[in-house]
Amino acid sequence: MCGIIGYIGTEDCANLILEGLRRLEYRGYDSAGIAIITDGRFEIRRAAGKLDRLAEALRGEPVSGTIGIGHTRWATHGPPTELNAHPHRAGDVVVVHNGIIENHRVLKAELLAEGHTFSSETDTEIVAHLVSRERGRGHGLVEAVRLALLQVHGAYAIAALDRTDPETLVAAKNASPLVVGLGDGANYLASDIPAILQHTRRVVFLDEGQMVVLRRSGATFQHIATGAPFEPKVQVINWTPAMAEKGGYRHFMLKEIHEQPRAVTDTLRERVRIERGTVELDGLNLTDEQLAGFSRAVIIACGTSWHAGLVGEYLIEQFSRLPVEVELASEFRYREPCVDEKVLVIAVSQSGETADTLAAIKETQSRGSHVLAVCNVVGSSIVRLSNSNLMTHAGPEVSVASTKAFTTQIAALYLLAVKLGLARGTLQPGRAAVLLQDLIEVPSAIETVLETPASEYVALARRFGNATSMLYLGRGTSFPIALEGALKTKELSYIHAEGYAAGEMKHGPIALIDESVPSVVVCPMGPHFDKTLSNVAETRARGGAVIAVTTPSGAERIGSDADAVLVVPEAPDHVMAFLTAIPMQLLAYHIADFKGTDVDQPRNLAKSVTVE
Ligand code: M6R
Numbered sequence: 001m002c003g004i005i006g007y008i009g010t011e012d013c014a015n016l017i018l019e020g021l022r023r024l025e026y027r028g029y030d031s032a033g034i035a036i037i038t039d040g041r042f043e044i045r046r047a048a049g050k051l052d053r054l055a056e057a058l059r060g061e062p063v064s065g066t067i068g069i070g071h072t073r074w075a076t077h078g079p080p081t082e083l084n085a086h087p088h089r090a091g092d093v094v095v096v097h098n099g100i101i102e103n104h105r106v107l108k109a110e111l112l113a114e115g116h117t118f119s120s121e122t123d124t125e126i127v128a129h130l131v132s133r134e135r136g137r138g139h140g141l142v143e144a145v146r147l148a149l150l151q152v153h154g155a156y157a158i159a160a161l162d163r164t165d166p167e168t169l170v171a172a173k174n175a176s177p178l179v180v181g182l183g184d185g186a187n188y189l190a191s192d193i194p195a196i197l198q199h200t201r202r203v204v205f206l207d208e209g210q211m212v213v214l215r216r217s218g219a220t221f222q223h224i225a226t227g228a229p230f231e232p233k234v235q236v237i238n239w240t241p242a243m244a245e246k247g248g249y250r251h252f253m254l255k256e257i258h259e260q261p262r263a264v265t266d267t268l269r270e271r272v273r274i275e276r277g278t279v280e281l282d283g284l285n286l287t288d289e290q291l292a293g294f295s296r297a298v299i300i301a302c303g304t305s306w307h308a309g310l311v312g313e314y315l316i317e318q319f320s321r322l323p324v325e326v327e328l329a330s331e332f333r334y335r336e337p338c339v340d341e342k343v344l345v346i347a348v349s350q351s352g353e354t355a356d357t358l359a360a361i362k363e364t365q366s367r368g369s370h371v372l373a374v375c376n377v378v379g380s381s382i383v384r385l386s387n388s389n390l391m392t393h394a395g396p397e398v399s400v401a402s403t404k405a406f407t408t409q410i411a412a413l414y415l416l417a418v419k420l421g422l423a424r425g426t427l428q429p430g431r432a433a434v435l436l437q438d439l440i441e442v443p444s445a446i447e448t449v450l451e452t453p454a455s456e457y458v459a460l461a462r463r464f465g466n467a468t469s470m471l472y473l474g475r476g477t478s479f480p481i482a483l484e485g486a487l488k489t490k491e492l493s494y495i496h497a498e499g500y501a502a503g504e505m506k507h508g509p510i511a512l513i514d515e516s517v518p519s520v521v522v523c524p525m526g527p528h529f530d531k532t533l534s535n536v537a538e539t540r541a542r543g544g545a546v547i548a549v550t551t552p553s554g555a556e557r558i559g560s561d562a563d564a565v566l567v568v569p570e571a572p573d574h575v576m577a578f579l580t581a582i583p584m585q586l587l588a589y590h591i592a593d594f595k596g597t598d599v600d601q602p603r604n605l606a607k608s609v610t611v612e
């Protein structure tokens with residue numbers, strides 16, 4: 001949600017900023033803008049809609065300069081118009097902002113009473129006025145930004161420029177992500193790494209309450225509260241720029257689906273010790289004794305990560321007999337949760353910036369729980385806040401619809417389940433070695449699923465893509481996979497899709513079935529096959545079409561009882577979720593492609609949900 005980019009150096013930076021914004025498009029936005037200082041004046045271009053509109057504005061009236069900021073806005077206060085697009089200006093100051101200023105009404109009333117006038121409906125413009133007011137009181141830009149932020153409550157990442165000081169770019173962070181890129185004679189600022197990766201790999205992730213002053217010669221860091229300087233931790237990012245590009249696929253989503261064998265392999269690399277039947281989890285700051293001492297685990301997450309958590313629940317309970325609850329972070333945070341130091345909290349998040357998950361983590365930490373982050377982004381807020389981490393190595397996930405993050409999260413939770421089982425004595429190394437062997441065979445089984453000709457999915461998309469409603473059903477770990485299939489379908493193709501535990505059908509959803517409602521039934525051969533087959537029959541008996549996702553032996557048993565079958569390889573039940581997840585992703589992708597929706601940036605959605 002909202003993207004920020006900043007540059008100070010010696011290059012003409014309009015295109016560099018525009019390119020950076022394009023790499024932040026995945027975050028979701030509905031207007032964009034740029035401000036550059038040229039000969040002591042601001043050149044500001046803004047546009048409602050996609051970045052092409054901003055590019056058009058820049059072609060119409062080109063700007064040049066070697067210091068500037070850019071922004072993609074995801075509307076919260078005021079509609080996505082050009083007037084509400086950032087940057088916002090007050091006097092000599094411009095500001096871009098990601099997040100929400102919670103006390104904006106009070107501040108605006110105060111500023112209006114002092115004679116300030118506003119040209120937008122945004123909360124951001126207030127920050128520009130606050131900084132400008134501090135400048136008017138005689139403070140330099142850096143101190144003016146700091147003093148302004150002390151008056152602001154809420155979540156923000158901001159960047160500010162002053163046209164009278166073209167040697168300084170100031171930025172600050174409280175809750176919304178901001179990364180500083182350190183270059184040679186040039187320095188950068190961005191909401192996320194891919195935006196600056198082609199310029200530098202040396203980065204500093206700002207923490208809450210920190211600010212940075214970028215100059216051509218370098219960057220200095222200080223705390224917002226006191227102004228006291230500090231030495232930052234510089235990290236070197238090993239993602240290549242190509243890892244963040246489409247790599248020949250039509251959409252990022254399709255590329256990311258096909259990256260899953262590699263992503264899962266990378267997540268397992270150097271963690272599995274088959275010969276000893278053990279796992280080594282770097283970043284886990286808990287001894288085996290501590291792991292054995294927990295009375296239960298609570299998994300907190302949102303969306304797709306929550307579905308991965310549900311698969312994790314089955315695995316952890318099965319391998320370690322540790323009771324697990326899986327909670328939606330957005331609900332959990334407000335529930336005065338019953339957790340303490342005996343509860344292991346596992347926070348699952350691709351981005352590491354999801355506001356609800358962050359708030360839920362803080363809630364559990366205040367009650368003494370140890371929080372383990374299962375996360376894809378090194379240095380993200382959730383990783384920094386958590387007590388331990390288990391990184392997924394999916395690489396940058398650009399498409400809003402999560403795919404490779406999901407399977408790598410399941411891989412990480414599988415490793416954790418084995419680790420817990422060994423620590424708690426419910427798994428012996430011999431059995432753990434078998435489970436780990438099954439796990440390391442997953443990437444090649446996913447490759448087999450990916451070999452299914454696209455034409456099979458295209459045919460299904462043509463046949464069922466005009467449905468207005470779909471059901472997704474499954475039992476065991478196929479239940480969260482059904483939930484995930486329904487989520488992928490609704491977010492990508494805007495078809496109303498519901499995921500259900502197949503056993504729940506008779507308790508209500510079966511009333512929905514008729515000729516117009518196709519059902520995707522996830523029923524691989526395994527412990528739940530026969531029961532789920534009954535659901536297939538019940539659905540067909542009511543005129544509903546069935547797409548069965550099953551294994552070769554399942555397909556043989558189903559025969560003509562389903563209208564279509566998507567086949568995944570036979571595999572043990574505990575790894576089946578990895579395989580059945582893939583047809584869910586591909587089916588949703590092809591239906592969306594058939595319908596012509598914006599696959600990588602579905603309407604109303606943002607990749608990183610940094611506000612409530
Ligand atoms: O970055 P996170 O994993 O914390 O994000 C959570 C959800 O917003 C995310 O999984 C969302 O549901 C996906 N876009 C779905 O594809």
